Structures are given as C-alpha cells and as structure tokens.
C-alpha cells in the first residue's frame with residue numbers, strides 16, 4: 001500500500017536529473033514525461049567566471065513522471081491511498097499507522113515522507129546526521145520568450161546562495177525554473193531569491209530583450225538534504241528512505257527506495273522484521289553510496305568556508321579543463337581511498353557530483 005497526503009494533487013519540486021545518475025539508479029528516461037533534453041551544466045562563479053561541464057541531462061514534467069510511476073505501482077498491485085500518517089507505533093512485530101480516525105496495520109512501514117518527516121523521529125530514529133544542514137530552497141517557474149530553449153543548466157555558486165547554489169533550468173520553449181538553495185540562513189530564503197533574480201536578469205540582459213518583463217508563474221519551497229547525510233534508517237518494523245533519510249536527489253532517492261523496498265519484502269517473506277533484519281538495507285545503501293554522499297558533504301562544507309573571490313578563482317581555474325569524460329559521473333572507483341581524500345576533499349569533482357545529484 002502507498003499512502004500520500006497529496007495523492008491526486010502531488011506537487012513535488014524535483015524536475016531535473018542527469019543521465020549518469022539516472023542510469024546508475026536504473027532509471028530509463030521515458031518519452032511520456034521527458035520535457036527537454038539538455039547537454040550539460042555551466043557552473044558560474046560570483047564574479048562571472050564560468051566553466052561548462054558536458055553531461056546529458058533532462059528536464060521532466062514532474063506531474064507526468066509521478067503519474068507514470070503511480071500507474072506502474074498500481075499495475076504491480078500496489079493500493080494507492082490518500083491520507084496523512086500521523087504516527088507509526090510499534091505493536092509486537094508490526095506497526096499501527098494512525099490516520100486520524102482510521103488506522104493501518106503493517107509488518108513494515110517505510111517512511112518516505114520527505115525532509116520534514118516526523119514518523120521516524122517519533123519512533124526514536126535519527127535518520128539524518130546533520131538536519132541543521134538541509135538547504136532550504138525557493139524555486140520559481142518562469143516564462144520569457146525563448147528562455148527555455150537554452151541547452152545548459154546553469155548553477156551559480158557563492159554568496160548569492162550561501163552553502164549551496166542558485167539555479168537556472170531551461171524547460172523548453174518559453175519556460176524555465178530559477179531557484180536558490182541556501183544552507184545556514186533558515187527556511188525563509190526569499191531575500192536570496194530576490195537578489196539572484198536581479199543578478200540573473202542582469203546576466204541575461206544582452207541575450208534577451210525585455211528580460212525585465214520575465215513572468216513568474218508559480219513558486220515552490222522546500223528543503224534539499226544535499227549535505228545532511230543519512231543516519232539511522234531502520235527500527236523494528238520501520239524503514240526510512242529518500243529525503244526523510246537525507247538521501248538527496250531524485251534519481252539516487254529512487255535507487256535508495258528500491259533497495260529499501262526489496263529488503264522490506266525479503267524481511268516480511270522471511271518472517272523477521274526486526275531492526276537487525278531491516279538493517280541489511282542500511283548496509284547495502286552504505287556500501288553503494290556512503291562515500292559519495294560523504295565526499296559531497298565535505299566538498300560543500302569546503303565551499304561554504306570559501307570567500308567569493310576564492311570561489312571565483314576556483315571556477316576560473318577550471319575553465320578549459322575536462323571535468324567529466326564520457327558522461328559518467330564520478331564512478332565508484334574514484335572513492336577508493338576515500339578516507340584519505342576526505343582530509344583533502346576533491347572540491348571540484350565532488351562539487352560537480354553534488355550539482356548533478358540535484
């Protein structure tokens with residue numbers, strides 16, 4: 001059974017992903033939700049230095065993407081239910097999910113309720129190691145003639161979006177999104193968005209006539225656990241996955257959900273849903289992803305300490321270098337000896353990995 005409080009009116013924010021991460025997560029991009037193909041990302045420093053990183057990427061129609069996966073789930077026999085889970089209390093070897101007046105009994109409950117999840121924490125888990133490091137975001141859907149036809153995502157780093165990034169994602173034709181993702185300045189990041197908007201319009205003024213008239217169509221807010229790092233992911237009859245467990249990024253979140261769901265199914269089939277049995281998910285996730293996330297966090301911590309002129313020099317220094325070859329992102333092999341690398345985070349590579357992760 002899949003329970004969601006917004007079923008029928010889902011409004012998820014994430015709408016871009018890169019091929020390297022989609023492929024690694026087992027996601028085949030389908031035409032039914034693909035909105036626009038992109039050729040890579042342009043990283044911009046606070047003073048205008050820029051570097052282009054070739055990598056296939058996609059802007060997706062998130063509503064259609066969700067519909068596609070909901071249909072697949074239904075087709076596999078999953079019952080979809082609209083409702084708010086208020087608690088998931090342990091009762092012997094199962095949990096009782098409270099939904100207002102009703103309740104559901106489940107051998108295993110998977111908390112996939114996003115960064116603001118409370119279920120796992122109510123059960124005594126600490127699913128993120130650094131919840132204080134969630135990047136709070138404001139992303140606007142915008143419209144201006146031809147703006148969506150660009151072929152590169154653009155990511156600005158520096159004090160216009162402290163601790164993480166400001167983004168421009170072309171969505172095809174006249175549509176695009178603009179966003180800021182900020183760490184360490186609370187959840188209200190509107191002032192950073194306004195500052196970025198001004199900078200963006202100035203940057204694009206030569207390219208687009210009347211960019212000042214660009215329309216803001218809608219706005220989404222939320223948290224991205226890009227540097228929060230997963231913590232405890234399993235308790236008796238309970239697992240946590242996706243943003244709720246600090247597993248940031250659409251593609252990697254889906255892969256984490258697949259590992260989680262597979263292990264939940266195996267545990268139920270084996271008749272053992274104890275924390276120990278469900279922790280196999282934690283072990284598998286750690287083996288597949290831990291060092292990537294750890295290095296990504298290290299690079300973002302380094303970035304956070306850097307002043308704008310240092311970031312500008314970093315980006316300028318990258319210009320002309322090939323950061324990524326044959327479109328594959330930071331293969332696992334790069335993380336051999338990761339403990340040593342942690343002392344000297346490979347800021348550039350890990351930063352690009354974080355940018356690509358979403």
Ligand SMILES: Cc1cc2nc3c(=O)[nH]c(=O)nc-3n(C[C@H](O)[C@H](O)[C@H](O)COP(=O)(O)OP(=O)(O)OC[C@H]3O[C@@H](n4cnc5c(N)ncnc54)[C@H](O)[C@@H]3O)c2cc1C
Pocket residue numbers: 003004005006007010012013014015016017083084085086112113114115117137138139179220221222223224225241242243244247248249250251253357358
């Ligand atoms: C503005 C913004 C833009 C982003 N853009 C990108 C991007 O382009 N690419 C990318 O890879 N990542 C992006 N991210 C990060 C990305 O959203 C997350 O890392 C990831 O997609 C989270 O997915 P999730 O399914 O775990 O959580 P969510 O997408 O938050 O979904 C949680 C679901 O749980 C439901 N829910 C919550 N509480 C309850 C409850 N009590 N009972 C029942 N249902 C409940 C909600 O309705 C929701 O459907 C973005 C984040 C933000 C904030």
